[in-house]
Amino acid sequence: MARAAKPRENKDKKARDLPTGIALLWGEQDQPARGPKPSLTPQRIAQAAVTLADAEGLETVSMNRVAAEFGVSAMALYRYVPGKTELVELMVEAVLAEPPDLSAVGSGWRARLSAWAHRQWAVYQAHPWLLAATAMRRQIMGPHQLAWMDTALAALEPTGLTPGQRHQVFLLIAGQVRSLAQQRADFDEDHNREWGRLTSELLNRHSDRFPALTKAIADGAFTSTELDPLDFGLDRILDGVQVLIDRA
């Protein structure tokens, strides 16, 4: 990482005037005619990186480590992938797999959007590093990412909202899932307990400075498990969207 944006010439012929990284994401690359048979593919490399990240976290995904998985040198990967940035993009794309099929989920926009959010949430749960991976660089490019977006927008079509509003609602839902995943990632069980211990210790010393917070903790607002955060947030947002629809 830490590489400045560099033009990086595109030498492909068949992949028509697309930046190399994007051609890769869309699988639009020409396979070579001459030379030794490639022993790898970008997709296999990305897959290995994904299982590695799933098991040991994104930090341990280095070119060296991934290459070792195939018994080749780190530099060998550069024959398939322009750089680490692009590898991570491929990882994201790999994990997004096929978008959810919402046709089975009733026909209401609300049920469908809710289902969409839950599927997306499941992906974040299965691959916690996804958050960091998409946080670092540009969003939304690969076909799988676009497909997810497409299904959400399709679910919103029957609402009667304007296209601009539908887009905003999509952003809202996607953002909610994402930010919740963020909050989860920060607080695993152990860490949460430790955080609670330290925070109450500190609050004891400064309870006058944080009255509302102190009270909230005393009332168990942070330890109650009766509310599922994802559903709570979704219900509020969707209720709010319903209000907007009714008003039109």
Place this chain on the structure above:
Amino acid sequence: MARAAKPRENKDKKARDLPTGIALLWGEQDQPARGPKPSLTPQRIAQAAVTLADAEGLETVSMNRVAAEFGVSAMALYRYVPGKTELVELMVEAVLAEPPDLSAVGSGWRARLSAWAHRQWAVYQAHPWLLAATAMRRQIMGPHQLAWMDTALAALEPTGLTPGQRHQVFLLIAGQVRSLAQQRADFDEDHNREWGRLTSELLNRHSDRFPALTKAIADGAFTSTELDPLDFGLDRILDGVQVLIDRA
């Protein structure tokens, strides 16, 4: 970075059984009696790092670069700060400054929460690196972060919601601001235009795969500027919260 979690012994005496990093965040450190006068403080270091990050991005904040700002060697900083992780935490704390005073903002919970969100948004706008800085590691520890949280929770007290619900609403609002900042950070003006160009190019080739998306773009859903994303999202969420309140 890329440092495994290491216990790191605490040698302070006055800072009572707090991990060094946290004592630092709360300003609970004893100043030394003997030895040369320190030429720096953790706060001044953090401040320099903040102005550096504001000007040139978080990537350029390296121990070397920050130290150079004071004309000292990189290692000198380690006399004041245990490591880079803690420096970043101090940066966050520095930028959160004093929490907003919402007492001037009418008395309704809704107006106050909205104002809170706008202030938080302003912070993200002023310091785009804040996102990456808080994304990497644990959230919420320093007194300033807690103070922001406190004001939001205080604004929610008159709603009649349960403590658990208020907490969830807080998370929802904070998450919305954050995820919006995320989306903004990814898409500056130029990048946005380039993204639109490439995406429509790709959609032209695969429009059958993404019907809803294609239509949305054709309808200008992505280029309409009439809706302010922050206010749109807030209005939906707050409407939804209102529904919940009315139902109780």
Place this chain on the structure above:
DNA sequence: CATGATTGTTTAAGACATAAACAGTTTAGA
């Protein structure tokens, strides 16, 4: 005034991404 805590420096280790040069492999075209 000397002792020991504390500051800042130099040196160096180890991880990382990736550039450059090179040796071996395969196939298209002569």
Place this chain on the structure above:
DNA sequence: TCTAAACTGTTTATGTCTTAAACAATCATG
């Protein structure tokens, strides 16, 4: 069939980063 181009994978090397370790200089307190 042979040769040259295209391609793969390797080794070597560079620059960047965090941070450990050893050391020299400094200053209040006994």
